[in-house]
Amino acid sequence: MSFEIKKYEGAGRLGNINLGRTYETPTVINLYIKREAVPDPIETTLKTYSSSSRLDSILETTRVQDSKSSSRPSCFLYPSLQMQGKSISNLTQILEFFPEKHRSLILKNDNFHLIPWDLPEVYLNGGINYFKHINNLMSQLGGNFTNFILNVPFRSIQSESWKELSNLTVGVVSLGDISSLLNHPKFLLSYLSSVKEKIAPNVMLYAPGVPSSFIPILTYLGIDLFDLSFLSVVNTSDIVLELENQIVDYMNLINRTKVAFRAGKLRDLVRVYSNSYPPQKTLLRMIDIQVSLDKGTSIYGSKTLYCTDQTDFSRPEVNRFRARVKERYLTGSHIQAILFLPCSAKKPYSQSKSHQIFQRSIRRSLKSKRHAVAEVILTSPLGVVPRELEYTYPAAHYDIPVTGDWSELERHQLAEDVKCFLEKAPHATQLVGYVKDTEKEVLAKVCKELKRDIYLIDEEVTSLISKEGLYQLRQLLQEKLSIKPISKRNKIQDFLRAVADYQFGRGIGELLIPDGVRLLGHKELGIRVQYSEKHLATFRASTGTMTLSIEAAKRMIDAAKNIVVFDGDEIRGTTIFANAIKKASDEIRINDEVIVMNSNNELIATGIAYLPGDLLVQMPRGLGIKIRQKV
Numbered sequence: 001m002s003f004e005i006k007k008y009e010g011a012g013r014l015g016n017i018n019l020g021r022t023y024e025t026p027t028v029i030n031l032y033i034k035r036e037a038v039p040d041p042i043e044t045t046l047k048t049y050s051s052s053s054r055l056d057s058i059l060e061t062t063r064v065q066d067s068k069s070s071s072r073p074s075c076f077l078y079p080s081l082q083m084q085g086k087s088i089s090n091l092t093q094i095l096e097f098f099p100e101k102h103r104s105l106i107l108k109n110d111n112f113h114l115i116p117w118d119l120p121e122v123y124l125n126g127g128i129n130y131f132k133h134i135n136n137l138m139s140q141l142g143g144n145f146t147n148f149i150l151n152v153p154f155r156s157i158q159s160e161s162w163k164e165l166s167n168l169t170v171g172v173v174s175l176g177d178i179s180s181l182l183n184h185p186k187f188l189l190s191y192l193s194s195v196k197e198k199i200a201p202n203v204m205l206y207a208p209g210v211p212s213s214f215i216p217i218l219t220y221l222g223i224d225l226f227d228l229s230f231l232s233v234v235n236t237s238d239i240v241l242e243l244e245n246q247i248v249d250y251m252n253l254i255n256r257t258k259v260a261f262r263a264g265k266l267r268d269l270v271r272v273y274s275n276s277y278p279p280q281k282t283l284l285r286m287i288d289i290q291v292s293l294d295k296g297t298s299i300y301g302s303k304t305l306y307c308t309d310q311t312d313f314s315r316p317e318v319n320r321f322r323a324r325v326k327e328r329y330l331t332g333s334h335i336q337a338i339l340f341l342p343c344s345a346k347k348p349y350s351q352s353k354s355h356q357i358f359q360r361s362i363r364r365s366l367k368s369k370r371h372a373v374a375e376v377i378l379t380s381p382l383g384v385v386p387r388e389l390e391y392t393y394p395a396a397h398y399d400i401p402v403t404g405d406w407s408e409l410e411r412h413q414l415a416e417d418v419k420c421f422l423e424k425a426p427h428a429t430q431l432v433g434y435v436k437d438t439e440k441e442v443l444a445k446v447c448k449e450l451k452r453d454i455y456l457i458d459e460e461v462t463s464l465i466s467k468e469g470l471y472q473l474r475q476l477l478q479e480k481l482s483i484k485p486i487s488k489r490n491k492i493q494d495f496l497r498a499v500a501d502y503q504f505g506r507g508i509g510e511l512l513i514p515d516g517v518r519l520l521g522h523k524e525l526g527i528r529v530q531y532s533e534k535h536l537a538t539f540r541a542s543t544g545t546m547t548l549s550i551e552a553a554k555r556m557i558d559a560a561k562n563i564v565v566f567d568g569d570e571i572r573g574t575t576i577f578a579n580a581i582k583k584a585s586d587e588i589r590i591n592d593e594v595i596v597m598n599s600n601n602e603l604i605a606t607g608i609a610y611l612p613g614d615l616l617v618q619m620p621r622g623l624g625i626k627i628r629q630k631v
Contacts, residue, residue: 001017001112001146001147002017002018002146002202002621003015003016003017003018003025003171004016004018004619004621004622005201005611005615005619005622006622007262008296008590008611008612009220009261009266009296009297010220010221010266010267010291010293010316011196011220011221011222011291011293012219012220012222012223012261012296013025013222013224014026014258014261014262015622017204019109019110019111019147020108020109020110020111021110024258025204025224025225026215026219026223026224026225026226026254026257026261027224027225027254028225028226028227028251028254029074029112029206029226030074030075030227030228031074031075031227031228031229075111075112075113075114075149076102076105076111076112076113076114077114078097078098078102078114078116079099079116080116080117080118081097081116081117082118084099084116087118088118088129088130088133089129089133091133091137093137093140094115094134094138094140094148095107097115097116098113098116106147109147110147112148112171112172113147113148113149114149114151114174115134115149115151115170117130117151118130134150138169138170139169146170147171147172148170148171148172149170149172149173149174150170150172150173151173151174151176152173152174152175152176153176153177154177154191155177170203171203171204172205172206172225173195173199173204173205173206174206174208175191175192175195175205175207175208175223177191178191178207178208178210178218179209179210179230182210182214182279183279184279185282185283185286186286189286189287189290189291192221192222193290193291196222201615201618201619202618202619202620202621204224204225205222205223206224206225206226206227207223208226208229209227209229210226210230212230212246212249212250212253213273213276213277214280215250215253215254215257216253216257216260216266216270216272216273217270217273217274217280217283217284219257219261219266220266220267220270220287221287221291226254228247228250231246231247257269263303264298264301264302267315268306271284271308271311271312284311285311288311288315288316288319289314293315293316294316294319294320294589295589295612295613295614296316296590297316297317297320297589297590298393298590298591299393299503299545299589299590299592300392300393300543300544300545300591301393301394301397302397302542303397304397304398305317305393305394305397306398306399306400307380307381307398307399307400308400308401310407312381313380313381313409313410313413317393317394318381318382318394318398321382321392321393321394321395322382322417324502325384325385325386325389325417325421325502326417326420326421327506328501328502328505328506329386329388329389329421329498329501329502330424330498330501330506331386331424331425331426331429332490332493332494332497332498333494334371334372334486334490334491334494335372335373335374335429335494336372336373336429336430336481336483336484337372337373337374337430337431337432337481337483338374338376338429338430338431338432339362339375339376339432339433339434340376340377340431340432340433340434340435340439340443341355341358341375341377341378341435342354342377342378342434342435342436342439342464343377343378343379343385345399345402347390347395347396347397347398347399348390348391348395348396349377349387349390350387350390351524353465354464354465357470358464358473361470361473361474361477362375362473362477364474365474365477365478366481366483367485368485368486368487369481369483369484369485369486371485371486371487371488371490372483372484372485372486373477373483374387377390378414378418378439378442378443380400380406380410380413380414381398381400381410381413382394382395382398383413383416383417384414384417384418384420384421386498387495388494388495388498388499389498389499389502389544391499391523391541391543391544392499392502392503392544392545393543393544396544404437410438411438411442414438414442415442415445418442418443418446419446419449419450422446422447422450427452430453430455430480430482430483431447431452431454431455432454432476432477432480432481433454433455434457434464434469434473434476435456435464436457436461436464440456443456444456455476455480457469457472457473457476458472489519492519492523492527493513493515493519495523496509496512496513496519496527496539496546497510497513499539499545499546500512500513500537500546503545503593504546504556504561504562504593505559505561508559508560511555511556511559512529512536512552512555512556513536513537514531514555516531517529517530517536518530518531523539523541524541526538526539526540526541527539531551534549534551535551536549536551536552536555537552543591545593546593547593547628548593548595548628548629549606549629550605550629550631552606553595553603553606557595557603560595561585561587561588562585562592562593562594562595562609563583563584563594563595564576564581564583564584564585564594564595564596564607564609564616564624565581565582565583565584565596565597565598565599566580566581566596566597566604567582567599568580568598568599569598569599569600569604570598571596571604571605571627573627574626574627575623575624575625575626576607576624576627577621577622577623578611578615578616578617578619578620578621578622578623579621581616581617581624582599582617583617584609584613584614584616584617585613586613586614587613588609588612588613588616589609589612590609590610590611591608591609592608592609593606593607593608593628594607594609594625596625596627604630604631605625605627605629605630606627606628606629607626607627607628608625608626608628609624609625610623610624610625610626611624
């Protein structure tokens with residue numbers, strides 16, 4: 001059995017399982033047992049999993065909805081060691097865990113097999129010996145049988161036995177207690193986080209017995225496999241409760257989750273379902289605080305980012321943008337004044353009707369001096385958006401409901417970001433605020449706290465695009481500012497450096513865009529950067545990022561963080577697979593531009609990362625880097 005990640009979002013993995021044939025995760029595994037090998041009590045308890053002919057017929061009707069799930073992975077269940085009359089201390093081979101009749105089936109390696117467990121050994125005081133013994137027996141197989149599923153109960157993570165799990169070679173870990181923790185988000189997150197810390201990234205996670213409404217959020221957390229055992233509840237009249245409708249709904253939601261995953265909209269699907277169930281809402285809020293989702297979030301996207309409630313204010317795209325602006329953005333050396341403006345419904349802002357009106361007033365007021373003024377947009381939930389970064393993700397893609405009323409959280413985030421921004425701006429830089437209502441209130445309060453002078457419009461202005469408002473803007477720019485003209489070229493150069501700093505880290509902009517570069521095009525359609533007749537980089541408005549050439553890599557290689565080491569000397573083809581990557585910077589994110597070195601520490605290519613940096617190294621298979629240019 002092998003597992004290959006095709007797409008990553010949050011902590012979730014859209015991937016392929018190769019188990020005799022290929023299946024796409026997240027998926028439903030079909031649990032079943034061999035009647036002749038199971039005592040009657042166990043058979044009675046589990047018969048509704050899939051031995052029911054009624055359930056089989058309903059499963060068959062749902063298969064046409066997802067061709068890749070037409071023959072789902074099957075998982076064999078076996079009686080516990082106690083039911084088989086065995087003790088773990090007496091077992092000398094891993095195959096002895098299973099009934100003798102089925103050992104030939106296990107060796108075929110084309111089905112999942114849940115390792116029977118020793119309940120007293122795990123739950124009383126023998127957890128350490130239990131995992132250690134299984135680990136020793138598994139090591140005898142040489143790691144070839146990754147179709148085993150090991151059940152890891154919640155209680156076991158609280159003991160020293162937990163250390164033994166990191167060495168296991170199982171292909172799947174079953175979170176056997178997860179269904180009982182669904183209404184306890186704190187414990188559920190602790191359970192899941194503890195497991196993921198110890199297992200390899202190519203080990204899948206299985207959540208048995210969970211209701212369908214939890215599929216999106218558990219997939220977002222990294223669960224790969226589900227089953228239908230939650231629906232296998234028999235009432236007194238021996239009729240499975242709502243079975244026919246429930247199974248179809250369950251499978252439809254699995255397919256809907258995959259569709260959202262492929263479209264980069266898994267987080268939005270999670271929000272929709274969490275809004276109707278308080279424990280899920282609590283869990284989503286805790287995820288944003290406690291789980292590192294940034295590495296599983298692409299640095300750019302093409303879809304609209306909807307921010308409709310407070311859980312969207314802390315989603316990873318928003319957190320990363322705010323953090324990078326705080327850490328990496330500095331106003332250009334040519335900037336003499338900063339003009340704060342409101343946001344607009346249309347993105348990028350410069351393409352909106354209101355900002356085009358602002359631009360005309362600025363041009364008429366300042367003429368060539370306008371290039372010495374930095375424009376900064378105040379918005380929620382991104383806080384501070386410099387004009388240079390308006391094409392980046394998600395600044396060019398977010399959409400929020402506009403009511404005019406800001407929540408306390410929005411006010412707090414805006415004040416925090418404005419304060420951090422002004423603390424980095426030179427004190428001599430002049431400030432003008434062409435904003436009103438909440439933005440004006442926050443801006444005035446922060447400037448007063450920092451003892452910074454700022455020129456603001458009067459309260460009487462009813463609209464910022466009215467004649468009265470625009471007249472005040474021109475008066476502020478002409479009468480209050482004392483600035484010297486600079487060339488448009490310097491402004492564009494500062495723009496490109498800001499994008500490079502945001503993308504690769506502070507200081508990279510000056511290395512990538514040196515003085516004397518030749519700039520071709522304009523930012524709405526893209527800008528090509530040339531130096532000494534050689535192509536350096538291209539700014540793409542569609543992604544808001546810079547693409548790197550070999551010449552660019554040579555200039556920034558000593559300071560760059562996006563470095564990948566290829567385990568070889570020469571690249572053949574246009575793709576580097578994960579198993580050929582020796583090292584990768586932890587800072588690499590999905591769709592990041594990377595610099596590829598060979599094993600001799602020589603530059604050999606530039607490319608685009610399919611996976612975050614840690615997974616590029618840890619995954620034993622799958623796509624790693626798409627090559628952009630070779631030496």
